Amino acid sequence: MTDKIVRTDAPLTLVGGGQADVGLFQALRKHAPGVVAADGGAALALKAGEMPLAVIGDMDSIDDATRAQIDPARFHHIPEQESTDFDKALRSVEAPLILGAGFMGARRDHELANFNTLVRHPHRRCVLVGMDELVTLCPPDLAIDLRPGTRVSLFPMRALHGWSEGLHWPIDGLDFAPDARVGTSNLATGPIRLRFAAPGMLLILPRDALDPLVRTLLATPGSWPAP
Structure with a gap:
């Protein structure tokens, strides 16, 4: 993918729907103020009082209440099922450093797939941060x-x-x-x-x-x- 949904010269926080809380989210935003959500991760961003710049994914895990609070123009639906929402979001943004919350700890299969994504995109500097x-x-x-x-x-x-x-x-x-x-x-x-x-x-x-x-x-x- 050559066209990026979000480009920034500053570090970026990427939030997913796995294990994370507002405290972890805010700790990452001290380093990376811009926020992009991977599908259901938008709920944590809103809970922390932050509107994501974009919501990227196959949109199978975002709830209706969260969706209703976000401008439809911010949603970027990538329907293919060959990759995780983390992969979809990571390859769709460009930043000098990406800090990810909500991509470890909830489901072991998703966690392993996310580690696989780090290796398959070695040119993207990304740190996944758990509890x-x-x-x-x-x-x-x-x-x-x-x-x-x-x-x-x-x-x-x-x-x-x-x-x-x-x-x-x-x-x-x-x-x-x-x-x-x-x-x-x-x-x-x-x-x-x-x-x-x-x-x-x-x-x-x-x-x-x-x-x-x-x-x-x-x-x-x-x-x-x-x-």
Whole structure:
């Protein structure tokens, strides 16, 4: 898709219908004030007092009361059933960074599909933020200031290898794959640096690492090319 429904030079909050509350939504909006809803996620945006710039999806989960409060021109119906509403929304917006609430925790099948979407759109910088954790696709080179003892989990969505600095258990020389070695429950000894030869490694951090991660991603120039 080349035509974008929403384009912005500032970070964007994307809200879905999964597990999220007003507090989480508002925490993301401190970094990303513009809001786009994926289908039923519009209800949380309205509950928080925010009118979404657009509502994108197959419109099978938005309730009538929520729909009635939104200008019909803001709805963008994408009827195909080959992708999730998160995928539909992510590929339809353009921003330097996208923060997603409501895409983890409610249904495990949707959550896994959303992680798959992160990997299939590696050129889009997106962080999915849950009630306790956040997940993002590692860029080619990421240096982030973390407190010593911060849990750093790495989960490969394809076979790949990488290099690290500042991890209690370094990953240099290790072969990762979803059906073989994974890198969960590592620890930061302080600031860390991660480098990968190809897109496909999910980085999982505690939610309180959101502020340094946002600062780092916005300041890191390199990104994966579009597939």
